[in-house]
Amino acid sequence: SYVLTQAPSVSAAPGQTxxxxxxxxxxxxxxxxxxxxxxxxxxxxxxxxxxxxxxxxPERFSGSKSGNTATLTISRVEAGDEADYYCxxxxxxxxxVVFGGGTNLTVL
Amino acid sequence: xxQLVESGGGLVNPGGSLRLSCAASGFTFTDYYMNxxxxxxxxxxEWLSYISPSxxxxxxxxxxxxxFTISRDNAKNSLYLQMNSLRAEDTAVYYCARDYxxxxxxxxxxxxxxxxxxx
Numbered sequence: 001s002y003v004l005t006q007a008p009s010v011s012a013a014p015g016q017t018x019x020x021x022x023x024x025x026x027x028x029x030x031x032x033x034x035x036x037x038x039x040x041x042x043x044x045x046x047x048x049x050x051x052x053x054x055x056x057x058p059e060r061f062s063g064s065k066s067g068n069t070a071t072l073t074i075s076r077v078e079a080g081d082e083a084d085y086y087c088x089x090x091x092x093x094x095x096x097v098v099f100g101g102g103t104n105l106t107v108l
Numbered sequence: 109x110x111q112l113v114e115s116g117g118g119l120v121n122p123g124g125s126l127r128l129s130c131a132a133s134g135f136t137f138t139d140y141y142m143n144x145x146x147x148x149x150x151x152x153x154e155w156l157s158y159i160s161p162s163x164x165x166x167x168x169x170x171x172x173x174x175x176f177t178i179s180r181d182n183a184k185n186s187l188y189l190q191m192n193s194l195r196a197e198d199t200a201v202y203y204c205a206r207d208y209x210x211x212x213x214x215x216x217x218x219x220x221x222x223x224x225x226x227x
């Protein structure tokens with residue numbers, strides 16, 4: 001089955017840039033979506049189709065992809081960005097949805 | 109505004125059954141695929157199942173295939189998850205989520221409902 005690999009944790013100081021990666025075989029041919037989940041809350045979509053932002057999501061959140069890795073970049077990190085972040089794709093070969101294991105962002 | 113509200117969770121014995129419901133409002137329910145996604149305590153997100161607007165198409169994660177069924181009542185704007193042969197590892201918060209455009213992009217989520225499988 002398809003696997004998305006995320007580092008368990010990332011940290012950044014306020015005002016710095018946090019980069020959260022998501023690795024997967026042939027991910028370059030897939031639409032990658034990113035969700036933010038604050039403690040005790042439901043996930044929220046922050047980036048879709050690798051690079052697009054839903055309305056209401058700050059421009060500080062951006063996505064990119066290179067090779068077998070997708071990246072969520074959070075610029076000018078704020079305390080409120082502290083959360084778990086999950087990448088997600090749809091594997092068209094199996095018609096199954098796959099989430100990465102999640103990355104916990106700590107704001108120092 | 110879009111609202112998804114899950115109900116029906118609780119404590120159930122191993123081997124037991126439970127039916128979750130998700131009440132949808134604020135959008136045209138019949139236009140959207142709907143999904144169930146869960147999160148075990150302290151763990152990540154796990155997609156479980158989807159259902160198409162007309163109920164023609166469904167699919168399930170291997171972990172629940174054959175034990176869980178998904179259904180919807182478009183007249184009641186409601187989504188359901190029937191869970192049978194429950195195991196301890198099914199203990200999780202269960203979320204219903206709207207699929208934005210039918211290709212598994214989840215733009216709205218419910219608040220989640222806890223299911224605990226334990227004797």
